[in-house]
Amino acid sequence: ADGDGGASVVLERLTQKVQPPQMYQVVMLNDDYTPMEFVVFVIQEFFNKDRETATQIMLKIHLDGKGICGVYSRDVAATKVDQVMDAAHKAGHPLQCVSEPVE
Numbered sequence: 001a002d003g004d005g006g007a008s009v010v011l012e013r014l015t016q017k018v019q020p021p022q023m024y025q026v027v028m029l030n031d032d033y034t035p036m037e038f039v040v041f042v043i044q045e046f047f048n049k050d051r052e053t054a055t056q057i058m059l060k061i062h063l064d065g066k067g068i069c070g071v072y073s074r075d076v077a078a079t080k081v082d083q084v085m086d087a088a089h090k091a092g093h094p095l096q097c098v099s100e101p102v103e
């Protein structure tokens, strides 16, 4: 079915070349306008953090300019970015976030 008569399976077993999928970190960026409370809400809602953890992440972003909200497979990370950007846009806030490959 994979077109090589199973050779790739043999090679993978012989060389241990199967790698885990590339992971992506979702990085949120600071700005001067988005309310702290909204950022805490977003981190709780979309990154499944408790209020205390979400507050710590928000303050780190506020102080350092950016911060990691979570690490996911490529598709899940892209969905998180879309959800955050959509919620921020609908609320009229300029909050930005991006996903980037880990390492």
Ligand code: TYC
Pocket: 028, 029, 030, 031, 032, 033, 034, 035, 036, 039, 058, 059, 061, 062, 095
């Ligand atoms: N800097 C914002 C303020 O002072 C708060 C903020 C934190 C905004 C984190 C965005 O990703 C962010 N209201």
